[in-house]
Amino acid sequence: MTSMTSTYDDPGVDVDPNRLAEALVEEERLLVELTSIFRSQREALVQSDPEAVDESVFAASRIAGTLTEARRRRRFLLGAVAGWEDADLRDLDDLLGERMSMDLIQARGALQATAADLRREVELNRTILRRLMQDNRAHLATLLGGGGAAGDGAGYAAAAPRRLLDREI
Secondary structure: OOOOOOOOOOOOOOOOHHHHHHHHHHHHHHHHHHHHHHHHHHHHHHOOOHHHHHHHHHHHHHHHHHHHHHHHHHHHHHHHHHOOOOOOHHHHHHHHHHHOOHHHHHHHHHHHHHHHHHHHHHHHHHHHHHHHHHHHHHHHHHHHHOOOOOOOOHHHHHHHHHHHHHHHO
């Protein structure tokens, strides 16, 4: 457990730990929604559906904004309940002692599990995107470099796909 100066030293600040549990449940709900969006995005990528990919990016962006607000709320409540905003959720048992409720334990576990699921989804989408980019580069190199002599356009074919893709992405 990291020792930090509390930003909530006012003894008048007394927040029910169940409010923190509610904030964790809300944050977990948003992560579930974001996970679903990333699964839809992956399906759109595999099906080469650029409109669906665009829609998923927009939806993920919208949820990310709401998630930022939910995290701010969680941090505030965590600070009020545990003594500082940057307390690790894994340390809540020690920080809260008898005030640690079963609802809070379950909400924390669900949030952590959902966050792990989301990380896996994001990594899988990154892997697919990397592969698609490699395939596109190879395809462009074939299109731009085919048919010429070794010195005739070969340098352009090797360099052009990277520049074209970097501008597009």
